[in-house]
Amino acid sequence: MQRALNVSRERFADWYQAVVRDADMAETSPVRGAMVIKPWGWGVWEQIQAELDRRIKATGHENCYFPLFIPLSFIAKEAEHVEGFAKEMAVVTHHRLKTIDGKLVPDPEAKLEEPLVVRPTSETIIGDAFSRWVRSHRDLPLLINQWANVVRWEMRPRLFLRTTEFLWQEGHTAHATAGEAVEETLKMLEVYRAFSEDVLAMPVIAGEKPENERFPGAVNTYSIEAMMQDGKALQAGTSHFLGTHFAEAQNIKFQNDAGGMDFCNTTSWGVSTRLIGGVIMTHGDDDGLRLPPAIAPRQIVVVPMLRDKPEDAEVLSYCENLVKALSGMTAFGQPVRVLLDTKQIKSAEKRWNWVRRGAPLIVEVGPRDAAGGNVTYMRRDDLRDGDKIKSIVKPRVDFVEGAVQLLTEIQAGLYADAKARLDANIKRDITSFDALAAYFGEDDGSFKGWVRAPWGKPSGAELEAVGAKLKTLKLTIRNAPGDQPAEFGTCIFSGNPGVEEILIGRAY
């Protein structure tokens, strides 16, 4: 069968790269690990940004912007933070170039007094501002978000999933009490869960990270974890309760209502362009990308079947009217995004381009449709009947009337499929480490998702040992899901009574 992509999901890593390329999402750049995001990929990010920004503001946060460069001494203030990020930091040491022996090099005379690091995250520089902004308990809570780029010098970059430079939003908040800060941490985790499921149609499991997977400097880290079509987990967003660690390191204090001085409790939380990688690996198929309508830069693409004949004009004006009618409608709270594709290439070529890019509805209009008042359309979420493409012919008025409903159905359908896959692939009958090793250890070609099992929640050296054991199977603890049962079986690592259930899986 002829597919729109020349590699299938059986070779998942190759398939992923093919989708990113053939769906016009992004490409590699001359800078190792840094990507060029192309218009279609950027369009997806803009939709993600716009909707998530609304939700962040709706929960009381305000946007602002902090510098890209952070003085080295700031990073050094929080001990765990330094240790966590030291190995992946880009550092600016000079402010001028000079030609020496015919080579353009950093001018030795222009060395910075104090090196600047390119932010890997902004806790320290935002914390510095917080220490000046917070004076009284009346200044709290301080609820700030910024949309920014950050740099982490990763060993093995992968487009969207782990790039040296990536785009994200990072929320930073300060509170009077630990209770309020924890509440904020969990509130934003829930914002991420709802956003991921309702907007990206990507089901996730929200929960708490084990101690050894915490954000450097955090008291607690929470995550949402999504299951990709190869069974691996993708950490799609994190929310951290930082306690007073950063406040103490950076002197973020306030005068309480009794007149005494208290350290703030702070939080931080973020999601990144990694979400786009998650969408690709959640919804893509062997014909390319399938975009949830809520984030598709174009939800409906109209392809006129032009043949360099006089009736072309009629087809075009028919299409223009169709686009106008559709554009006036509202889906997911926003005007419907429609494109009339008039590019001077073959119509069949256009169709396949939009299939690969994952436009939710592709409408084809030929002279016969125009004459009969019809449209022919394809649903990207339900593209084929066996090998054949499913083309549906409908009266134009009916299509326009039902278009929003169709988009809603596609959104719901993509979510339902992904949700069914997630639910069906969390194995709950593993009761020992040996059974775990047997399940993940042998590669029998079957789909391996995650295991959900009880554990004793060890810490320190004992937890390190558990981590090392899991590592031999390339496994990690993803999180302890928020919804826990009333009673637990025995810990699969120690055989002692369990205290919570955790998800175990391979991860990106």
Added chain:
RNA sequence: CGGAGCGUAGCUCAGCCUGGUAGAGCAUUAGCUUUGGGAGCUAAGGGCCGUUGGUUCGAAUCCAGCCGCUCCGACCA
């Protein structure tokens, strides 16, 4: 940074073993034909064969260094 593989046209790759000045398919451009759907024919454009050096009369081909990419490790809120 360690192990393996790869780098030839926009893309996918052949040629390399056995050195003699560059190929295919798709894509692009032009013309003609075709037209309810990823069309056909003809012609054209496009490559210092990743890079630097070595061996040689001669290197895409053999050798070495470097750079980059992919996979596996290490690393990875």
